Amino acid sequence: MPADDLRTFFEPSGVVLVGARRNLGFGYGIPIILEAHGWKDRIYLVNPSGGELHGLPVYPTVAEVPDPVDLAVVLTPAPVVPKMLEEIGERGIRHVVIESAGFAEVGESGTALQVESAAIARRYGMRVIGPNCVGLVNTANSFSTVEIIDEAFVPGPTSIIAQSGVFGNCLLDLLHEFRLYVSKAVTLGDRMDVNECDVLDYLKDDPETGSIMMYLEGAADGARLKETLAEVTRIKPVMVLKSGRTPAGRAATVSHTGSLSGEDRLYEAVFTQTGTIRASNLEGLVEMARIFSTQPPPKGNRLGIVTGSGSLGVMATDTAVSYGLQVPALPETVAGKIREEAPGWMNVKNPLDVGPSWMFAKALTALLEEPDIDMVLAITIIPYSVFKDLYDKGLDGRGWFGDIAELKEAYPEKPLVICAVGHSDFVSHMAEVAGPKVPIYVSPEPAARALAAHYYYWTWREGSGEGGFRQCY
Amino acid sequence: MPADDLRTFFEPSGVVLVGARRNLGFGYGIPIILEAHGWKDRIYLVNPSGGELHGLPVYPTVAEVPDPVDLAVVLTPAPVVPKMLEEIGERGIRHVVIESAGFAEVGESGTALQVESAAIARRYGMRVIGPNCVGLVNTANSFSTVEIIDEAFVPGPTSIIAQSGVFGNCLLDLLHEFRLYVSKAVTLGDRMDVNECDVLDYLKDDPETGSIMMYLEGAADGARLKETLAEVTRIKPVMVLKSGRTPAGRAATVSHTGSLSGEDRLYEAVFTQTGTIRASNLEGLVEMARIFSTQPPPKGNRLGIVTGSGSLGVMATDTAVSYGLQVPALPETVAGKIREEAPGWMNVKNPLDVGPSWMFAKALTALLEEPDIDMVLAITIIPYSVFKDLYDKGLDGRGWFGDIAELKEAYPEKPLVICAVGHSDFVSHMAEVAGPKVPIYVSPEPAARALAAHYYYWTWREGSGEGGFRQCY
Numbered sequence: 054m055p056a057d058d059l060r061t062f063f064e065p066s067g068v069v070l071v072g073a074r075r076n077l078g079f080g081y082g083i084p085i086i087l088e089a090h091g092w093k094d095r096i097y098l099v100n101p102s103g104g105e106l107h108g109l110p111v112y113p114t115v116a117e118v119p120d121p122v123d124l125a126v127v128l129t130p131a132p133v134v135p136k137m138l139e140e141i142g143e144r145g146i147r148h149v150v151i152e153s154a155g156f157a158e159v160g161e162s163g164t165a166l167q168v169e170s171a172a173i174a175r176r177y178g179m180r181v182i183g184p185n186c187v188g189l190v191n192t193a194n195s196f197s198t199v200e201i202i203d204e205a206f207v208p209g210p211t212s213i214i215a216q217s218g219v220f221g222n223c224l225l226d227l228l229h230e231f232r233l234y235v236s237k238a239v240t241l242g243d244r245m246d247v248n249e250c251d252v253l254d255y256l257k258d259d260p261e262t263g264s265i266m267m268y269l270e271g272a273a274d275g276a277r278l279k280e281t282l283a284e285v286t287r288i289k290p291v292m293v294l295k296s297g298r299t300p301a302g303r304a305a306t307v308s309h310t311g312s313l314s315g316e317d318r319l320y321e322a323v324f325t326q327t328g329t330i331r332a333s334n335l336e337g338l339v340e341m342a343r344i345f346s347t348q349p350p351p352k353g354n355r356l357g358i359v360t361g362s363g364s365l366g367v368m369a370t371d372t373a374v375s376y377g378l379q380v381p382a383l384p385e386t387v388a389g390k391i392r393e394e395a396p397g398w399m400n401v402k403n404p405l406d407v408g409p410s411w412m413f414a415k416a417l418t419a420l421l422e423e424p425d426i427d428m429v430l431a432i433t434i435i436p437y438s439v440f441k442d443l444y445d446k447g448l449d450g451r452g453w454f455g456d457i458a459e460l461k462e463a464y465p466e467k468p469l470v471i472c473a474v475g476h477s478d479f480v481s482h483m484a485e486v487a488g489p490k491v492p493i494y495v496s497p498e499p500a501a502r503a504l505a506a507h508y509y510y511w512t513w514r515e516g517s518g519e520g521g522f523r524q525c526y
Numbered sequence: 527m528p529a530d531d532l533r534t535f536f537e538p539s540g541v542v543l544v545g546a547r548r549n550l551g552f553g554y555g556i557p558i559i560l561e562a563h564g565w566k567d568r569i570y571l572v573n574p575s576g577g578e579l580h581g582l583p584v585y586p587t588v589a590e591v592p593d594p595v596d597l598a599v600v601l602t603p604a605p606v607v608p609k610m611l612e613e614i615g616e617r618g619i620r621h622v623v624i625e626s627a628g629f630a631e632v633g634e635s636g637t638a639l640q641v642e643s644a645a646i647a648r649r650y651g652m653r654v655i656g657p658n659c660v661g662l663v664n665t666a667n668s669f670s671t672v673e674i675i676d677e678a679f680v681p682g683p684t685s686i687i688a689q690s691g692v693f694g695n696c697l698l699d700l701l702h703e704f705r706l707y708v709s710k711a712v713t714l715g716d717r718m719d720v721n722e723c724d725v726l727d728y729l730k731d732d733p734e735t736g737s738i739m740m741y742l743e744g745a746a747d748g749a750r751l752k753e754t755l756a757e758v759t760r761i762k763p764v765m766v767l768k769s770g771r772t773p774a775g776r777a778a779t780v781s782h783t784g785s786l787s788g789e790d791r792l793y794e795a796v797f798t799q800t801g802t803i804r805a806s807n808l809e810g811l812v813e814m815a816r817i818f819s820t821q822p823p824p825k826g827n828r829l830g831i832v833t834g835s836g837s838l839g840v841m842a843t844d845t846a847v848s849y850g851l852q853v854p855a856l857p858e859t860v861a862g863k864i865r866e867e868a869p870g871w872m873n874v875k876n877p878l879d880v881g882p883s884w885m886f887a888k889a890l891t892a893l894l895e896e897p898d899i900d901m902v903l904a905i906t907i908i909p910y911s912v913f914k915d916l917y918d919k920g921l922d923g924r925g926w927f928g929d930i931a932e933l934k935e936a937y938p939e940k941p942l943v944i945c946a947v948g949h950s951d952f953v954s955h956m957a958e959v960a961g962p963k964v965p966i967y968v969s970p971e972p973a974a975r976a977l978a979a980h981y982y983y984w985t986w987r988e989g990s991g992e993g994g995f996r997q998c999y
Contacts, residue, residue: 077919079882082911131871154881155871158836163871200911202949217837219881219907223948226910230950270840296837301853302844305836305877334971335841335947363631363778364690364769367743368808371775380774398604398628398636404778408627408692409552434692437699438555438673446550474808475696476675477703498807 061148063191065124072129073098080128082200090195115140131155142177151183186242187218209234210263236261248273250281264290264345270306282327328513343492348468350511353427357420358404360432366404369497376505414455421464428468437476450486458488536664538597545602546571553601555673563668588613604628615650624656659715660691682707683736709734721746723754737763737818743779755800801986816965821941823984826900830893831877833905839877842970849978887928894937901941910949923959931961
């Protein structure tokens with residue numbers, strides 16, 4: 054099936070919501086959100102009770118819905134779904150999102166219902182996302198079958214594939230807080246038809262998608278997943294959080310999205326062989342995605358670290374080296390510049406601990422312009438009481454650490470991340486100083502780990518880093 | 527040297543600040559903070575220029591400082607320190623904190639200065655904390671030689687030993703945001719005299735210290751560290767973040783606090799043999815400390831999980847099992863209670879995914895009262911747009927997930943932690959619902975890992991869990 058066959062899911066002309074509900078609960082807010090984002094004239098509600106809802110007419114049957122309508126979103130209880138699919142098929146609609154739960158994930162009776170529904174869909178030549186999901190989001194045209202907040206509609210370069218609905222939904226609630234903005238998000242649920250490979254194929258050619266975050270419990274088709282990933286990762290980074298790593302975890306997935314997740318080492322092999330970057334946990338996935346969505350490919354693995362705390366420099370070094378980066382001796386050109394002004398107590402090394410000197414900005418600039426340093430981690434730290442004193446006297450983070458956003462503009466081709474440790478007000482302030490193009494982390498380890506994942510992917514893609522790297526970040 | 531010898535550091539009768547500075551910068555705020563916390567009549571400033579500062583008289587020499595004064599805090603440039611130590615010794619003061627940098631951490635000349643200073647200190651029978659540190663905090667009497675914020679003075683059961691000054695200081699800036707409150711904090715710096723073992727010995731017998739967090743780059747004395755830890759961990763949990771895990775990281779520590787950190791596997795062996803809980807990174811250390819400071823010992827390792835998202839339940843299970851916990855089949859008594867009211871789509875298992883049903887509170891209560899479940903992880907999640915709708919209509923997190931703080935009161939003897947995934951406003955709200963006695967995490971993995979560390983420690987301490995656990999959390 055051509056990947057382009059999914060386009061209507063993301064760019065429908067008109068949408069019918071089958072089973073639009075009148076009381077609070079799952080799915081209630083979908084028409085409200087669509088109306089608020091400019092879809093009022095292109096959404097149609099269906100509910101046997103008719104009447105009106107959210108200021109829109111409610112059609113008793115799908116047959117009565119006027120044109121244009123090429124996508125159906127089903128919210129009814131599971132037992133009614135087959136009947137609704139017939140109505141949808143008769144109406145000539147070929148793209149359906151089934152959000153209703155109660156299918157393969159609940160055992161025998163649900164599986165029977167899913168088989169029956171799939172047969173109907175096939176008969177009508179339908180593509181189906183779900184059941185047991187929350188559908189999808191496309192920020193480019195502000196289309197969403199998910200009840201998300203306004204901030205999640207801000208367009209960005211990251212696309213998401215999540216097997217689970219609620220989880221995908223809540224991911225969209227929090228990513229904007231990490232300044233991670235989304236192009237498309239799809240939740241797959243029980244995968245009656247559309248699976249992660251279909252979506253990967255689609256996103257591969259989607260010009261608005263720069264990189265892909267995926268949450269997977271088990272592959273719909275292991276061989277195809279391997280094939281698909283091998284193709285996609287040559288064009289775009291794919292980051293995956295694969296759960297069901299342990300037998301107990303796998304047992305839990307069976308009852309969740311009705312998938313059999315298989316031995317973890319098989320997945321590990323697939324990810325390793327296809328250059329897919331695996332996150333070890335939810336935080337890791339988000340940490341990496343922030344670098345992939347903002348930083349250019351590094352030219353090598355030589356990391357320069359400037360820090361206001363020796364300890365945090367040591368922690369960053371430990372992590373960076375453990376994950377395959379180098380923290381080389383400070384290049385002599387940089388060392389020379391620093392020594393000119395360094396106080397006696399400063400050790401001019403890499404990691405470069407500038408302590409309470411005023412040399413942070415100078416050191417950061419020197420590392421950014423040094424050709425023998427491939428990526429830079431700047432660890433900003435200052436006791437909060439000192440920060441407040443200085444801030445009140447007109448000296449902000451730019452004064453202490455340099456205008457980091459401006460430095461990024463000046464050296465756009467070198468990956469730069471910052472870490473700000475301490476009080477949340479200090480961290481927020483530093484996020485402003487860093488600007489939207491420099492990811493900020495609240496401790497050094499995740500920053501170093503994410504940089505290592507970034508390096509791993511790009512060397513793999515250029516064919517020079519097949520081995521020697523950790524596969525789980 | 528008896529541990530009690532350190533008492534004056536924490537409970538001085540009067541304090542002289544040698545080298546009190548007149549302009550903004552390191553140490554400037556110390557007299558201001560001490561004055562604000564009731565120490566105005568017990569602090570004395572010394573600076574050759576005399577006059578007045580912060581509304582206090584400035585004495586030109588230590589000799590002129592009136593009684594009572596039994597602790598000196600030295601803030602002068604390093605080269606002046608030996609002379610100041612002589613003045614302090616002559617004045618009869620036997621406890622000294624040297625915050626000045628420029629000693630062993632900067633190489634040969636600094637080492638010579640440190641040797642010279644140590645000789646003077648020994649001659650006068652002084653105990654010295656530092657140099658190259660920020661001294662200490664005691665929340666019980668609001669005493670601090672560190673410029674910390676008011677929130678960091680809130681007393682709590684956790685004490686801190688940090689080799690690094692700035693890092694220790696900034697840790698105090700952020701811990702209160704995790705509702706982690708401190709009894710005592712000591713930063714060690716270059717350890718001219720007082721080292722981590724001295725402080726461990728002191729904290730072991732300190733009635734206000736419940737558990738100890740330690741950041742270490744290298745042991746001052748490996749054999750003594752092992753001996754000391756073996757004693758302390760039989761009485762109080764000790765959590766350690768040991769950096770310098772890699773050769774590159776170790777190379778960086780040499781220049782930082784002048785310590786030789788040695789092979790990591792030696793430390794690993796010491797921690798394993800003494801039941802010391804090792805954190806793999808800064809986040810891990812904080813995550814664990816939150817459980818140790820609030821939760822009772824578990825009776826076993828059988829974890830019950832209730833969740834609003836199947837995916838997060840699977841992730842929690844993977845982590846829990848990887849770190850040595852069990853996620854057993856749901857006990858029949860619990861399953862029976864749930865089945866009574868469960869909708870058809872619900873899988874009554876452990877982890878128990880209650881989905882969008884109203885059964886979260888009921889399930890959580892059933893797990894808490896079940897004797898065959900030893901600890902409980904409650905994963906609260908709800909799409910933020912739905913949460914806002916319900917909240918506006920008067921239904922808050924207590925309505926959805928139960929009054930968690932009240933449940934903790936009702937079942938105080940079972941470890942309970944919660945996880946809230948999504949928008950930060952939702953997380954903040956759930957932190958209120960959880961109350962001060964239930965730690966809240968923003969993703970399932972750290973919660974499960976911290977529970978595993980908690981279990982590890984208590985079984986080790988009771989002598990039943992010598993092997994079979996991971997040593998790094």
